[in-house]
Amino acid sequence: MLNISQICEYSFHNPQQNFPGYNSGKNPEAIFAEQFVQVYSDKFVKIHSGTMKQRSLFIREMPISGNGIADLLVLSWSANPALQEPEHLDFEQLNPTLRAFEFKLSNWRSGLMQAHRYKYFSHASILVVPKHRLKSIKPKLAMFQTLRVGLWGFSQETKSITRLYTPRPKQQQIAKYSQKAIQLAKQAFYS
Numbered sequence: 001m002l003n004i005s006q007i008c009e010y011s012f013h014n015p016q017q018n019f020p021g022y023n024s025g026k027n028p029e030a031i032f033a034e035q036f037v038q039v040y041s042d043k044f045v046k047i048h049s050g051t052m053k054q055r056s057l058f059i060r061e062m063p064i065s066g067n068g069i070a071d072l073l074v075l076s077w078s079a080n081p082a083l084q085e086p087e088h089l090d091f092e093q094l095n096p097t098l099r100a101f102e103f104k105l106s107n108w109r110s111g112l113m114q115a116h117r118y119k120y121f122s123h124a125s126i127l128v129v130p131k132h133r134l135k136s137i138k139p140k141l142a143m144f145q146t147l148r149v150g151l152w153g154f155s156q157e158t159k160s161i162t163r164l165y166t167p168r169p170k171q172q173q174i175a176k177y178s179q180k181a182i183q184l185a186k187q188a189f190y191s
Contacts, residue, residue, distance in 0.1 A: 004044035007185050032104040033060070033071050036128055036154045039161060044076075046061045049163065052078050053097050062100075072101035075185055091186045095112045097169045098122040104129055108137055109117055115149045123169035126150030131162050141165060 008112050026034075037058055040047070053076040056080035062073040104111030104127065109125045118125040127144075129137065131153035144151045144165050153159040154164040170176050 005151070025036040025103075029103055029105050032156060034129070034160070035156050035159070036101075036103065037072055039154070039159045040074075041070075043161065044074075047159060047163070048076070051097070055079055056190060057185065059185055061182060062181065062188070064118075064121045064184065066179065067177060068114055068117050070100040070118050070122070071103045072182065073122070073185065074099040074101070074165060075182070084099060091182045091189075092179070096182065097124070098178055099124045099126065099169070101128055103127075105124050106133075110135065112144065112147070112149055116147050119148065120172060120174065121181040123171065123178070124167050126166065127150055128154050131160070131164070134162060139166065146169045 027088040028151045037060065038046075041058050042162055044056050048054070049152070055078065056074055056076040059073045059075075061069060061071065066155045075091070075096040075098055077096040085133070098121065100122035100126075102111045102115040102118065108127065108129050111129070115125045115127040125148075126160075131152075132155075134151070137151065141151065141164060148170065150166045151164045152166070153164070154160070155162075
């Protein structure tokens with residue numbers, strides 16, 4: 001049975017590197033993201049227990065031209081007994097569900113707008129903030145629901161994920177963006 005458990009990182013020139021004084025070391029948001037990804041990948045099947053698409057591939061820092069750089073892109077698909085080895089993966093034929101995540105330690109409004117933009121190429125888009133910030137954001141939950149952007153909290157201390165709102169995956173209106181994301185995921189997986 002094929003089991004994809006790796007977390008890929010898409011290799012590209014990050015535009016932040018153009019800024020003077022750019023520090024290539026790990027920033028707190030990157031550490032937050034890495035810890036979330038590890039916990040989420042371990043709990044993926046439990047969190048998404050209602051779906052048949054329980055095979056998954058996690059890709060960090062995925063740039064989708066014109067739509068931003070998703071902090072995390074997760075592709076999930078149904079198990080296919082015909083696929084035994086990763087080199088046989090045909091991502092287009094798998095009909096994956098794409099979930100895009102944006103991580104913000106502060107300035108959740110900016111994160112909301114970024115996550116909203118990811119809906120052009122993903123079936124579901126989710127903003128993840130530190131769990132203790134959820135209380136102050138919760139009064140704005142209707143805005144997240146109107147925009148169909150999920151709101152999750154993550155505690156680095158307890159390694160727990162709190163889901164206030166998770167939109168159901170929805171097909172994009174313009175399929176070429178999701179096809180581009182799938183092609184880039186394929187590149188990241190096989191590089």
